[in-house]
Amino acid sequence: MPDLLEVKNLKTGFHTENGFLPVVHGISFHVNQGEIVGLVGESGSGKSVTSLSILRLFHDTHGEIVDGGILYKGENILTFSEKKMTKYRGKELSMIFQEPMTALNPVLKIGKQMRETIILHLGMSKKEAHQYAIEKLKSVGIPRAEQVMEDYPHQLSGGMRQRVIIAMQISCNPSLLIADEPTTALDVTIQAQILKLMEEIQEKTNMGILLITHDLGVVAEICDRVIVMYAGRIVEEATAVELFENPKHPYTKGLIESAPKIGSKKDRLNSITGTVPNPNNMPKGCKFAPRCPSAMPICHEKEPELMADGDHTMRCWLFDEEVEKKGEMQYG
């Protein structure tokens, strides 16, 4: 059986005044049915562009997928016509965005926005869709759902709006849900509720979820597997347990160390020095080398390939056998 989603050598970028600017540099990963995969990285690491690529949402932007394949249940959606793609969006592949405050249309009632998708994909009448939408709102824990259907977005809190969006995006039972920073804009207590809700939905429906976040706490909470991105490349991939117990890439280590821990006695948080390189001005060699505490001469010269250690993969010279030997010769 093929993976639910398989991304192969995806290259996406933006057309700018100075020519084409690649943002995602040939990444490959997969999401299985019933799995929650975390895609982690700082701002500018290309994780949102990756998620937009999967739904091909580059309308009214200068973005373009230039190479690679995105296989959904074995079919390459990059070969789909826009018309066929429209039928898949919201029905097969669905997406939740970061900003619940602006993702709902401010001038339309919640009911209208809920019904729209249901009528479109499930072919229900307006009346049936209305009832169905109320059920869906109740299923994501919205009290007095009948009333909420008549409300406008600004009458709801951020957490409520995110629940509405989740209800909307799972209403047609998609097999894959992409959640782009679904909790970032919310209060901490609400964050936990929303994560729990997503976990429950996943258990109930057995859908695959690709969770995009910069927050390792969120990852630890619900993800089965984690992919770490840096500067448009995958730098490490492992199961969530393995990644937290045995992080390999210095970037991942940095991320874990810079996350606040309860019970830690440190006064100050660690942080990774420097910033993500500008896509216009990428360093030669490993893109993380300028910020890396363990950088070796070769890191500044040549970019490492992904290396596998069982299910754990990483893109770092530290784990290259040849380099290891040479290092031993140098220092040994």
Next chain:
Amino acid sequence: MWQYIVKRLVSLIPLLLVVSFIVFMFIHIIPGDPARLLAGKDATAEEVEMARASLGLDKPLYEQYFVYLKDTLTGDMGYSVKSGAAVSELIGDRILPTLGLTFLSIIWALVVGILIGVISAVFRNKWLDHLGMFIAVSGISLPNFWVGLVLIQLFSVQLGIFPTGGAEGWKSYIMPSFALGAGIMAMIARFTRSSLVESMKQDYIRMGRAKGLGSRQIIFGHGLKNSLIPVVTVAGLQFGFLLGGSVVVETVFSFPGLGTLLIDSIQFRDYPVVQAEILLFAFQFIVVNMIIDIAYSYLNPKIRYE
């Protein structure tokens, strides 16, 4: 919603009082003595005083104002100096053609303007967009009296399709309303375009696409309603100016409306008529503004609930 409309209507009362006071003061601001003006150049002092008494100008100012207010409210706006006819009758005869003309103009301007704006926004930077914006720039830059003259030359003199002027039958409304609405249509087209282009960048549009909505649903179901708020503002303001613009266009087409009446009255120093027309224009402007506010509350649910 109804509560909101009633609230707005009540808030009009003080505004109308202020406007009526300014219009009332009009006759006192005119240089010279209106009583002498009415009595004529060769009038004796006695005759002037009689004219003064007949105008009520011998009473204290506040009393004059209340009399004026009472008369206006009961529809008595005095008599034309030129023809001696009741001002209310003069205006009554002219108001329907002018209202018809302005409404026709604003309606075609809205329909065509929004259509061009949407097409231009959707086909941004393609030839359809350039064509739409060319039409818009032409509409803004060509003065309406000139458009009127060209229309008369082409369709009346050369082709004989439409009458050169007057207000008899629907045919005589076509060319004046075209000339009057062209500029507004152009404005509306430009505002619709830029506003829709802006709307299409919003998160909820991307959300709509992620839901699987097609382009038509995205544009008309989600984008356009959000874009109409600035368009309504412009259309409303322009509608106000239409009432002024109609003065020029009505003159070009010898259209028997309020605009030509105003021009005639000003030329003959027919102050009672001028005064009544100014009050009417101000009143129309206020009403239009209120309609815009109500339209806002329809377009933007946040306004409705605050």
